[in-house]
Amino acid sequence: MYLTKNEERMLDGEEGYAVKKSMEILVALGNIYGAEKLVKIGSVQVAGVSYHNLGDAGLEYLNELAKDGKVKVLTTLNPAGMDLENWRKLGIDEEFARKQNLVIDAFRKMGIIISCTCTPYLIGNLPIYGEHIAWSESSAVTFANSVIGAKTNREGGPSALAAAFVGKTPCYGLHLDTNRAPDTHVEVTAKLTTFSDWGALGYCVGKQVQNKIPYITGINDVSLDELKSFCASVVTFGSKPLFHMKGITPESEKHQPPKEKIVIDDSDIREAYEAINDDTEDIDFVCIGCPHASIKEIAEIANLLKNRKISPNTEFWVATSRPMKQLADKRGYTRIIEEAGGKFACDTCMAVAPLKGRFRTVATTSAKGCYYSRHNNMLTKMGSLEECINAGVSGKWS
Ligand code: F3S
Numbered sequence: 001m002y003l004t005k006n007e008e009r010m011l012d013g014e015e016g017y018a019v020k021k022s023m024e025i026l027v028a029l030g031n032i033y034g035a036e037k038l039v040k041i042g043s044v045q046v047a048g049v050s051y052h053n054l055g056d057a058g059l060e061y062l063n064e065l066a067k068d069g070k071v072k073v074l075t076t077l078n079p080a081g082m083d084l085e086n087w088r089k090l091g092i093d094e095e096f097a098r099k100q101n102l103v104i105d106a107f108r109k110m111g112i113i114i115s116c117t118c119t120p121y122l123i124g125n126l127p128i129y130g131e132h133i134a135w136s137e138s139s140a141v142t143f144a145n146s147v148i149g150a151k152t153n154r155e156g157g158p159s160a161l162a163a164a165f166v167g168k169t170p171c172y173g174l175h176l177d178t179n180r181a182p183d184t185h186v187e188v189t190a191k192l193t194t195f196s197d198w199g200a201l202g203y204c205v206g207k208q209v210q211n212k213i214p215y216i217t218g219i220n221d222v223s224l225d226e227l228k229s230f231c232a233s234v235v236t237f238g239s240k241p242l243f244h245m246k247g248i249t250p251e252s253e254k255h256q257p258p259k260e261k262i263v264i265d266d267s268d269i270r271e272a273y274e275a276i277n278d279d280t281e282d283i284d285f286v287c288i289g290c291p292h293a294s295i296k297e298i299a300e301i302a303n304l305l306k307n308r309k310i311s312p313n314t315e316f317w318v319a320t321s322r323p324m325k326q327l328a329d330k331r332g333y334t335r336i337i338e339e340a341g342g343k344f345a346c347d348t349c350m351a352v353a354p355l356k357g358r359f360r361t362v363a364t365t366s367a368k369g370c371y372y373s374r375h376n377n378m379l380t381k382m383g384s385l386e387e388c389i390n391a392g393v394s395g396k397w398s
Contacts, residue, residue, distance in 0.1 A: 018069025048157025202233020
């Protein structure tokens with residue numbers, strides 16, 4: 001891979017340990033994937049923030065980098081393992097909280113914004129069309145590539161961090177227009193009526209296209225929240241972190257539907273629900289906000305919970321970013337949700353909080369949330385927001 005004089009100096013250690021280490025990672029990646037050069041990036045999203053996933057070895061690595069490492073571009077963080085302010089309310093133990101805070105301290109020292117959300121595009125890290133970025137949260141990567149038309153590979157936590165210290169990333173994969181063309185035409189004839197149907201659609205498309213780029217037709221109307229849910233699901237279940245949706249996503253205009261074609265109809269959506277939903281009735285955990293809930297979703301939750309009470313046998317979380325929670329505070333949604341017995345889980349989520357063994361069954365609107373909850377040994381139910389709220393109130397899935 002070609003390096004400029006300045007990049008060679010960084011590789012030689014002239015800008016210190018963190019930059020040298022980062023250049024080594026980026027050059028190794030570039031050589032593996034055949035990149036010709038590094039490309040400037042506008043922003044970074046760093047995943048791998050939860051102490052639950054990092055452990056002591058990860059914390060030690062971050063502390064080493066934090067000694068002299070400072071990010072060169074706007075850099076935001078993925079969810080951590082706990083709400084950084086109200087972790088006690090969510091049942092997180094003292095030792096975990098202490099370690100998680102050390103992780104956050106290391107990121108803060110590096111100059112990273114302690115945003116702790118998987119929807120950075122809702123809180124100020126919003127790339128523009130065609131901009132190169134280095135993001136490492138699969139749902140956000142898919143949103144940035146597809147809905148915005150920015151360009152990023154699905155980075156790992158260390159390679160995203162390396163890009164942040166250098167301000168560049170190797171130019172390969174989805175940074176190149178030639179690799180962004182669709183491979184498969186997906187015609188959607190299914191009727192999508194609830195929010196969770198978009199997670200089910202993502203399941204169907206991801207499973208069927210497997211590591212290809214779908215060109216999707218048949219969608220005439222979709223909201224930002226539905227797209228964010230679809231992005232999380234489609235990449236979790238198999239596709240590359242890029243899709244084109246005719247008439248909706250900006251790059252779809254550049255392409256024609258490929259010859260290879262699959263059709264997703266109502267029976268596929270039904271089968272997705274059957275595959276995602278386990279055979280269970282009791283619900284002891286409800287989590288809404290995967291990806292992190294927008295202010296619009298929080299308003300809908302508050303509206304559905306008004307004058308109702310969550311079952312004493314059920315824990316109810318709204319996972320969101322702190323800025324969304326602050327808006328919810330001002331609009332009075334927080335009061336309604338908390339009076340009903342719900343809790344806000346800011347900065348964290350159902351996949352990265354240490355939940356294994358705490359709950360038996362989760363109800364959620366999110367297909368991705370179900371996928372990761374199974375890794376936490378929970379039985380899963382995916383349904384509409386109304387069904388999830390009803391499950392929270394009654395403690396039963398009906
Ligand atoms: Fe976000 Fe966690 Fe879901 S990172 S997409 S809320 S699994």
